[in-house]
Amino acid sequence: MPHFPHHYEDILALLPGIRPQQYSRTRNFTTGAVTRLSPFLSRGVISTRMVMLHLAQHHSYIACERLLQELAWRDYYQRVWQSVGHSINADMRRAQERVHTHLLPTALDKAETGIEAIDAAIRELYNTGYMHNHCRMYTASVACHAAQAHWLQPARWMYYHLLDGDWASNALSWQWVAGTFSNKIYLANQENINNYTGSKQTGSFLDTSYQMLPPSAIPESLREVVSFEAQTILPAVAHELQLDQQKPILLYNYYNMDPSWHAGTDANRILLLEPEVFAQYPVSEHCLQFLLRLAENLPGLQVYCGSFDALHTAAKGATIHFKEHPLNTHYSGALEARDWMVPEVQGFHPSFFSYWKKIQGRIRAQFSS
Ligand SMILES: Cc1cc2nc3c(=O)[nH]c(=O)nc-3n(C[C@H](O)[C@H](O)[C@H](O)COP(=O)(O)OP(=O)(O)OC[C@H]3O[C@@H](n4cnc5c(N)ncnc54)[C@H](O)[C@@H]3O)c2cc1C
Numbered sequence: 001m002p003h004f005p006h007h008y009e010d011i012l013a014l015l016p017g018i019r020p021q022q023y024s025r026t027r028n029f030t031t032g033a034v035t036r037l038s039p040f041l042s043r044g045v046i047s048t049r050m051v052m053l054h055l056a057q058h059h060s061y062i063a064c065e066r067l068l069q070e071l072a073w074r075d076y077y078q079r080v081w082q083s084v085g086h087s088i089n090a091d092m093r094r095a096q097e098r099v100h101t102h103l104l105p106t107a108l109d110k111a112e113t114g115i116e117a118i119d120a121a122i123r124e125l126y127n128t129g130y131m132h133n134h135c136r137m138y139t140a141s142v143a144c145h146a147a148q149a150h151w152l153q154p155a156r157w158m159y160y161h162l163l164d165g166d167w168a169s170n171a172l173s174w175q176w177v178a179g180t181f182s183n184k185i186y187l188a189n190q191e192n193i194n195n196y197t198g199s200k201q202t203g204s205f206l207d208t209s210y211q212m213l214p215p216s217a218i219p220e221s222l223r224e225v226v227s228f229e230a231q232t233i234l235p236a237v238a239h240e241l242q243l244d245q246q247k248p249i250l251l252y253n254y255y256n257m258d259p260s261w262h263a264g265t266d267a268n269r270i271l272l273l274e275p276e277v278f279a280q281y282p283v284s285e286h287c288l289q290f291l292l293r294l295a296e297n298l299p300g301l302q303v304y305c306g307s308f309d310a311l312h313t314a315a316k317g318a319t320i321h322f323k324e325h326p327l328n329t330h331y332s333g334a335l336e337a338r339d340w341m342v343p344e345v346q347g348f349h350p351s352f353f354s355y356w357k358k359i360q361g362r363i364r365a366q367f368s369s
Helices: 008-012 020-026 038-042 048-058 061-089 116-128 133-146 152-161 167-178 190-197 275-280 285-297 308-315 352-364
Strands: 249-252 268-273 302-305 320-323 334-336
Touching (some): 048 061, 061 167, 061 352, 116 133, 116 190, 133 152, 133 167, 133 190, 152 167, 152 285, 268 275, 268 308, 308 320
Parallel strands (some): 249 268, 249 320, 320 334
16 A cells, blocks of 8 residues: 655655666556655656656666656646646547546446456555556546546546646546547556456456457446536635735645745745635545645645635735746746756647657756766
């Protein structure tokens, strides 16, 4: 069972534990040497750049290439979100085929798809807030292609529960599986699932050859659907904001919890939780509690639940510093760049590999061997 620390020192102490060669050999297995850094990357506690620079100091490029490529997927999806904004919430390249419902298959919600490894992975998601990448792909494939559900509601359901919820990686990975942001749909049969998860199931609706997938009729276990209605209960904050007008305001939010950002600066530190953002992209109580534990790394941090505009008014002209992010386009003040692996390669690239081609050489240049 993965355990995710919340003290900054304990999070940084995870970096020396990365085993890049084992990672590239075993990452597809649920028992493989994956990093489990995603909750900290998604919450902006650490950055892909920080991980890249750590790897460059301790390993060769060749040993790390696979992991660097995976880290680059996160930056790629964030660049797409930054470029096209809310359009990532609709089918990107082509319409999803064979859509029977726009609701959530109840079997996902109840962890009763009938595929044992997927049901176990959903239970783990509920218990820990984490799901292995391959299980995310299997779950999404069953939802989109066996249950014939449009990807959006199931994606919202998964995002709600993931401690590493990142709407760019989430929505665009679902679209990749659905075939709406890739050249083909992603399918896995029972043999593949058994191989990577260690399950030994036979006789399921996926226990067939790839020619027979996806199943022509929706399996009985996947027919029932439910509307995914979730909300985030934001913390009740009783006290008024205490602002020192002489000091700048450093603004943190669900995607920026970086303790190294302006570390040592004497500032008003505010964690902004906007009800409108969480109404659009709800997260579970577990995710919110994880965020609030990460907030303990930020000295003197005050939590503000309200709109940016209300905060701006309360700030009475003090400069508000914030990091750029697609969910912040309505903020005003001193905009600062996020950390990227390769900051100079920007904009929309139609495919990951067109992006990777441009950044690979610059990443390699960070490594001495
Ligand atoms: C349907 C689906 C939904 C997903 N939703 C999210 C999400 O909400 N938030 C999220 O952070 N990731 C998401 N991913 C991507 C990926 O599954 C996770 O980033 C990864 O499993 C996190 O575990 P890890 O840190 O142990 O990954 P590792 O395998 O150790 O990878 C290291 C890092 O590389 C990046 N990475 C690895 N694989 C991917 C990938 N396929 N796409 C983008 N970045 C990747 C992540 O930053 C990850 O932390 C999703 C993938 C799928 C298929």
